[in-house]
Amino acid sequence: DGGITQSPKYLFRKEGQNVTLSCEQNLNHDAMYWYRQDPGQGLRLIYYSQIVNDFQKGDIAEGYSVSREKKESFPLTVTSAQKNPTAFYLCASSTGQGSTFGSGTRLTVV
Amino acid sequence: QKEVEQNSGPLSVPEGAIASLNCTYSDRGSQSFFWYRQYSGKSPELIMFIYSNGDKEDGRFTAQLNKASQYVSLLIRDSQPSDSATYLCAVTGAGGYNKLIFGAGTRLAVHP
Numbered sequence: 001d002g003g004i005t006q007s008p009k010y011l012f013r014k015e016g017q018n019v020t021l022s023c024e025q026n027l028n029h030d031a032m033y034w035y036r037q038d039p040g041q042g043l044r045l046i047y048y049s050q051i052v053n054d055f056q057k058g059d060i061a062e063g064y065s066v067s068r069e070k071k072e073s074f075p076l077t078v079t080s081a082q083k084n085p086t087a088f089y090l091c092a093s094s095t096g097q098g099s100t101f102g103s104g105t106r107l108t109v110v
Numbered sequence: 111q112k113e114v115e116q117n118s119g120p121l122s123v124p125e126g127a128i129a130s131l132n133c134t135y136s137d138r139g140s141q142s143f144f145w146y147r148q149y150s151g152k153s154p155e156l157i158m159f160i161y162s163n164g165d166k167e168d169g170r171f172t173a174q175l176n177k178a179s180q181y182v183s184l185l186i187r188d189s190q191p192s193d194s195a196t197y198l199c200a201v202t203g204a205g206g207y208n209k210l211i212f213g214a215g216t217r218l219a220v221h222p
Binding site for chain 2: 033035040041042043044045048058090094096097098099100101102103104
């Protein structure tokens with residue numbers, strides 16, 4: 001079945017640690033996105049990519065980094081510079097007729 | 111002013127009634143409009159998209175778009191308890207890349 005796979009489902013980060021969230025899609029979509037969702041709030045765009053080896057900052061890119069070496073993969077690294085990383089992270093891909101989301105990664109700072 | 115605004119709710123409707131969810135947006139250049147449903151702790155799932163002024167129907171769902179008023183709505187007919195969720199309105203921003211800008215969502219509660 002085609003879809004988007006995010007892993008891990010739950011992730012715990014220690015203070016000062018970098019962590020990487022995985023996102024893989026087999027939908028053959030060109031565009032991929034990372035969003036952050038805080039409790040009771042909508043989705044905020046972190047980074048997005050239209051094609052391989054190209055990506056753009058979204059509204060809240062500080063403290064995050066991405067890469068797009070393959071069409072299928074768009075990993076997100078949460079760096080130690082992100083001071084409040086506890087949130088629900090959602091990866092999505094799109095053809096233009098709406099985005100398909102992965103199941104999300106819930107990141108908690110311990 | 112937020113780019114996409116929704117009433118946070120909760121909107122409470124009895125089972126079988128019509129639920130009406132509203133959304134306004136600030137960018138007149140927005141071209142595409144989407145409604146997503148999100149159950150608690152889950153990821154959003156696409157319900158409807160609409161590009162042209164007027165109504166678009168899909169089963170119990172109707173999306174309505176009025177670009178002049180910068181307003182988009184979602185009607186859910188014959189509401190069921192399983193429709194209880196948060197409904198997110200999203201619009202594509204200017205500049206291409208099909209970036210979606212989301213509202214904060216409206217929580218809908220359908221009670222038996």
